[in-house]
Amino acid sequence: MKHRDDKIARAAHIKARTEGTSNEISFSVLDAAKYAVDNKRQRFSFHEFVSNRAARRETSSDVSRETSEGLPSKASRIRRAQEGSRKQMREAKVARVSRKPSQHSAQHAAAKQKQLSTKRISLEEEVARRKARRRMGRIAALSTVAAMTMVFVAIGVWIWHVDVTEQQRYEAMLMDSIELVSQADDVILQIDGIVNDPFSDDSKKSKQSTLSEIPGCLDVLEQADVRAREASDGLKDPTVKDIANQTVISIAARQAMMQQASELLDASLQVDEAEQHCQDIWSVVLDADDVTHEASKLVEADDPAGSKEKTQQANRLFTDSLAQLKTFQAEHAEVDLSVATAYIEKRIEAAGYAIAADDALIDRNKEEALVQNDWYNEAETEAATLATKLPSDMDKLFHDAYSEQYSSLIKAYTAKRAEAGTSDAVIRDYLGAQGK
Numbered sequence: 001m002k003h004r005d006d007k008i009a010r011a012a013h014i015k016a017r018t019e020g021t022s023n024e025i026s027f028s029v030l031d032a033a034k035y036a037v038d039n040k041r042q043r044f045s046f047h048e049f050v051s052n053r054a055a056r057r058e059t060s061s062d063v064s065r066e067t068s069e070g071l072p073s074k075a076s077r078i079r080r081a082q083e084g085s086r087k088q089m090r091e092a093k094v095a096r097v098s099r100k101p102s103q104h105s106a107q108h109a110a111a112k113q114k115q116l117s118t119k120r121i122s123l124e125e126e127v128a129r130r131k132a133r134r135r136m137g138r139i140a141a142l143s144t145v146a147a148m149t150m151v152f153v154a155i156g157v158w159i160w161h162v163d164v165t166e167q168q169r170y171e172a173m174l175m176d177s178i179e180l181v182s183q184a185d186d187v188i189l190q191i192d193g194i195v196n197d198p199f200s201d202d203s204k205k206s207k208q209s210t211l212s213e214i215p216g217c218l219d220v221l222e223q224a225d226v227r228a229r230e231a232s233d234g235l236k237d238p239t240v241k242d243i244a245n246q247t248v249i250s251i252a253a254r255q256a257m258m259q260q261a262s263e264l265l266d267a268s269l270q271v272d273e274a275e276q277h278c279q280d281i282w283s284v285v286l287d288a289d290d291v292t293h294e295a296s297k298l299v300e301a302d303d304p305a306g307s308k309e310k311t312q313q314a315n316r317l318f319t320d321s322l323a324q325l326k327t328f329q330a331e332h333a334e335v336d337l338s339v340a341t342a343y344i345e346k347r348i349e350a351a352g353y354a355i356a357a358d359d360a361l362i363d364r365n366k367e368e369a370l371v372q373n374d375w376y377n378e379a380e381t382e383a384a385t386l387a388t389k390l391p392s393d394m395d396k397l398f399h400d401a402y403s404e405q406y407s408s409l410i411k412a413y414t415a416k417r418a419e420a421g422t423s424d425a426v427i428r429d430y431l432g433a434q435g436k
Contacts, residue, residue, distance in 0.1 A: 122186045195413055347379075
């Protein structure tokens with residue numbers, strides 16, 4: 001036991017015979033340090049465990065012997081008292097030794113204290129770090145929200161800018177379309193004049209050139225229509241969108257007018273050609289009539305041979321004009337030339353009677369000459385009656401036929417012109433309000 005105590009003393013750096021000196025270690029100080037390190041944890045003492053266990057066993061055996069043997073003798077009580085005193089001394093010594101902490105325990109306690117202190121510092125640092133992290137998180141969150149807000153605002157501004165720019169582009173496109181329509185109006189005005197009076201001298205002069213400009217004008221209107229429709233689809237302002245729609249309507253009306261005018265102008269040109277051909281044929285009839293008058297003068301001059309020659313010349317002209325007129329009538333069934341045909345045929349009949357009368361005069365057969373002359377006069381009278389039924393102007397036949405044949409197309413053109421005029425009025429009001 002003493003050897004064990006020495007080992008404990010050496011482990012705790014306790015020197016022998018130092019009680020009361022400066023080398024004596026205060027167990028209370030060491031115990032205080034030990035319990036300050038870990039006041040909740042009880043250190044396990046093997047010596048106390050052994051001593052307590054032996055004491056309980058001896059106490060139990062003594063009680064058993066006293067109970068079994070009866071009252072103890074004085075010698076046995078003295079012995080037990082001495083043994084108990086020695087045991088208490090050993091236990092007290094063991095307890096004191098067990099309470100003497102070794103240097104290793106002190107160092108361990110110091111390390112534990114330092115670890116706890118470090119732990120407390122670490123906890124404070126961890127708390128500070130977490131606070132800083134939460135603060136940085138809040139800052140980062142606020143920054144993210146601010147950044148996202150700025151991004152959304154920037155996106156909104158960009159979208160607004162794109163939308164405004166797009167709307168401006170559509171408005172500019174609409175203005176381009178209206179400008180193209182105005183370029184086509186020069187041709188439209190010419191067409192209006194021709195459709196209203198297709199056979200005036202001015203119309204006849206400009207008809208061919210105007211007709212040649214219609215295809216190019218239709219191309220311009222097609223470009224204007226593409227722009228106006230795209231602008232109408234893209235515009236959001238109801239007022240401007242309505243102007244775009246009115247522009248589309250106006251363009252469509254003009255395109256229809258162009259197509260109708262093209263047909264009308266082409267038909268009027270054909271009428272002009274037919275008029276000229278008919279005039280050429282009728283000029284032959286007039287030439288034959290002049291030759292007939294010359295033959296009549298030769299009869300009065302008692303020159304039946306000369307009269308016969310002139311009458312034959314007139315007859316050839318009448319016959320030629322009749323053949324041409326019948327061919328022309330077959331090509332232009334819309335014009336009724338039956339009166340003119342009957343007139344020429346009657347003049348040819350009269351010329352035959354005149355030639356027969358001239359032959360009778362040459363043969364000095366006055367009776368035959370008088371009979372043939374009467375028939376001639378009768379035929380001339382009938383021809384004169386037919387002449388009163390002829391129009392004063394042969395062109396009027398063609399004008400009336402043209403108006404009757406193309407009346408529905410002329411009405412359709414007029415309706416489209418009115419439709420375009422209504423849309424143009426709306427567009428002009430808008431442009432006037434915009435100062436354009």
